Amino acid sequence: MTGAAIEATGLGMKYRGRDGGWALRDCSFRLPAGRVCALVGPNGAGKSTLLALAAGFLRPAEGTVQVLGGAPGEARAKMAFVAQDKPLYPQLTVAATLWAGAELNPATWDQDTAERIAGELPRDAGVRSLSGGQRTRLALALALGKRPELLLLDEPMADLDPLARHQLMGALMAEAAEHSTTIVMSSHILTELEGACDYLLLVDGGRVRLGGETDDLLAAHTLLTGPVRDTDPHTVVESRTAGRLQTTLVRRQGPVDTTVWEATEPSLEELLLAHLRSPEAPALLTPSAEAGKEVAAV
Numbered sequence: 480m481t482g483a484a485i486e487a488t489g490l491g492m493k494y495r496g497r498d499g500g501w502a503l504r505d506c507s508f509r510l511p512a513g514r515v516c517a518l519v520g521p522n523g524a525g526k527s528t529l530l531a532l533a534a535g536f537l538r539p540a541e542g543t544v545q546v547l548g549g550a551p552g553e554a555r556a557k558m559a560f561v562a563q564d565k566p567l568y569p570q571l572t573v574a575a576t577l578w579a580g581a582e583l584n585p586a587t588w589d590q591d592t593a594e595r596i597a598g599e600l601p602r603d604a605g606v607r608s609l610s611g612g613q614r615t616r617l618a619l620a621l622a623l624g625k626r627p628e629l630l631l632l633d634e635p636m637a638d639l640d641p642l643a644r645h646q647l648m649g650a651l652m653a654e655a656a657e658h659s660t661t662i663v664m665s666s667h668i669l670t671e672l673e674g675a676c677d678y679l680l681l682v683d684g685g686r687v688r689l690g691g692e693t694d695d696l697l698a699a700h701t702l703l704t705g706p707v708r709d710t711d712p713h714t715v716v717e718s719r720t721a722g723r724l725q726t727t728l729v730r731r732q733g734p735v736d737t738t739v740w741e742a743t744e745p746s747l748e749e750l751l752l753a754h755l756r757s758p759e760a761p762a763l764l765t766p767s768a769e770a771g772k773e774v775a776a777v
């Protein structure tokens with residue numbers, strides 16, 4: 480059996496002074512350990528809020544979140560969080576920042592990994608003099624040098640050039656493969672996530688809309704193309720009509736009548752866009768993503 484890296488039950492968060500609106504509401508899901516999870520959703524969906532709750536930087540207004548089997552505060556030594564604004568000490572140099580990482584994490588610190596990720600950053604440069612992308616590199620060096628069991632990354636690649644992005648994604652994936660690190664990575668760049676992430680959480684309007692193994696979520700959906708016609712008994716996520724042709728993304732309920740429909744599996748982008756355009760489509764969590772369930776290891 481595999482344990483949960485994150486398990487949220489009825490998780491809700493309201494910010495003070497936000498007209499009583501919920502940033503996150505009634506959020507229940509389970510992320511099995513060892514997965515590389517893409518956290519996606521539109522601007523303001525609640526992704527950063529969810530990551531900050533899991534990191535223990537925010538306290539939920541309702542519900543609970545468990546991280547590596549305990550409260551987020553208890554798991555701090557075993558996780559690393561790279562927030563969207565990449566907080567670092569501006570008065571330190573690169574070398575002093577890495578030294579601080581080693582001092583603060585004596586039991587787990589991996590200097591070689593930290594040095595490799597820091598790459599060509601001048602070690603005597605002050606953090607305040609670094610560019611956005613260089614700060615990201617240093618923040619990732621700190622996070623990976625800590626050799627965490629759980630790595631929470633909030634839009635980590637947003638300000639990196641394509642080469643650095645490619646290199647650092649490779650380093651992240653190697654880390655995950657070698658040490659079974661659980662990674663949760665929010666991003667708006669689907670191409671960055673496709674192929675790298677084996678698990679998906681789609682958050683929209685403060686709720687989890689899709690959760691589970693990316694392959695299973697894709698396989699549960701079918702794009703039906705054919706005449707303008709009822710697609711019963713399948714559950715419709717989104718239907719679009721162009722002239723006499725109808726394209727409908729459905730969750731299959733039984734076999735598809737291929738004498739009527741051309742049936743294809745959607746791409747990740749098609750799956751996500753259809754759900755974002757159809758907020759009324761019911762949520763779907765695969766069994767491994769349902770809170771309160773233990774599932775067999777894969």
Ligand SMILES: Nc1ncnc2c1ncn2[C@@H]1O[C@H](COP(=O)(O)OP(=O)(O)OP(=O)(O)O)[C@@H](O)[C@H]1O
Nearest residue numbers: 494495497502520521522523524525526527528529
């Ligand atoms: N410190 C704050 N004070 C008040 N409201 C906040 C605060 N931080 C976030 N919010 C609100 O909470 C909601 C969720 O925001 P959050 O930053 O979690 O979304 P997000 O999915 O990470 O968005 P993005 O993709 O734009 O980074 C938004 O409506 C946002 O305006």
